[in-house]
Amino acid sequence: MKHNSAASLPQGIRDVMSGKVWFDQELLQDAITGQSKRRAKSDLTQRERQVLSFVFEGLANKQIAEKIGVSESSVKATLQQLFSKTGVHTRSQLVRIVLEQYKDQI
Numbered sequence: 001m002k003h004n005s006a007a008s009l010p011q012g013i014r015d016v017m018s019g020k021v022w023f024d025q026e027l028l029q030d031a032i033t034g035q036s037k038r039r040a041k042s043d044l045t046q047r048e049r050q051v052l053s054f055v056f057e058g059l060a061n062k063q064i065a066e067k068i069g070v071s072e073s074s075v076k077a078t079l080q081q082l083f084s085k086t087g088v089h090t091r092s093q094l095v096r097i098v099l100e101q102y103k104d105q106i
Helices: 008-017 025-033 046-056 061-068 072-086 091-102
Strands: none
Touching (some): 046 061, 046 072, 046 091, 061 072
């Protein structure tokens, strides 16, 4: 995972190669306790909601950047913030989570 240190990667690879199962401890704990990092839609900034609406429309990062007058890098950074806030890793997961959890609010 991105939040893990680079030093943990070699040990994780060795563990998996020796037949052990490796799980990110934070994600495993969330799964066991039923907790999640996912936040309410109201926790999103105006820019995050704006980018999210264009993601729903299926626009690419470059198109979103042109629509809101920022750089493509800024859109990518905003998407990374959304991924972090919702606990997902891809645009499709982001859309799915928002539709599932906030369908009454969108």
